[in-house]
Amino acid sequence: MEETHKPSDKSGCLLYGAWFVSLIATLGSLYFSEIRGFIPCDLCWFQRIFMYPLAFILGIATFQNDWKIARYVLPLSIIGGSISVMHYLEQKVPGFGGIRPCVSGVPCSAEYINWWGFISIPFLALVAFLLISVAMLILVVKKRAN
Numbered sequence: 001m002e003e004t005h006k007p008s009d010k011s012g013c014l015l016y017g018a019w020f021v022s023l024i025a026t027l028g029s030l031y032f033s034e035i036r037g038f039i040p041c042d043l044c045w046f047q048r049i050f051m052y053p054l055a056f057i058l059g060i061a062t063f064q065n066d067w068k069i070a071r072y073v074l075p076l077s078i079i080g081g082s083i084s085v086m087h088y089l090e091q092k093v094p095g096f097g098g099i100r101p102c103v104s105g106v107p108c109s110a111e112y113i114n115w116w117g118f119i120s121i122p123f124l125a126l127v128a129f130l131l132i133s134v135a136m137l138i139l140v141v142k143k144r145a146n
Helices: 012-035 041-065 067-092 123-144
Strands: none
Touching: 012 041, 012 067, 012 123, 041 067, 041 123, 067 123
16 A cells, blocks of 8 residues: 555645746746746756656645655755755856866856845755755655654
8 A cells, every 4th residue: 555644644735846946947047038038058057857757746746745755856956956956066166167168159158147145056956965865855755754
């Protein structure tokens, strides 16, 4: 029998919240590239590769009440978040750009947005990956406690 939680269980908010964050991140990246015309760099594409499936995986898990989804979501969100950290450092830390992951097209150090001096697109992606990872870790801890 498949393990599900009762609808009144507050951990359901974590699953819905993670799904909502992944949807906002996916739609936000599409807004920046398709409506605002910002051309994604190589690292942006890698972050998208790890974020876009999360919108589908978490959506399906939410409607199926699949609380075991964390084992599939966590690797994607942690790897995507790591890429976001590297990208953010490439933009904001002088001298860190020596890795040169972007060899063609738009340079990864380019900043299309710079709100309040620290919020850039990789920062927004990092926040999304962190929120999803934290929600999944809380679900894992709650499941083990039961």
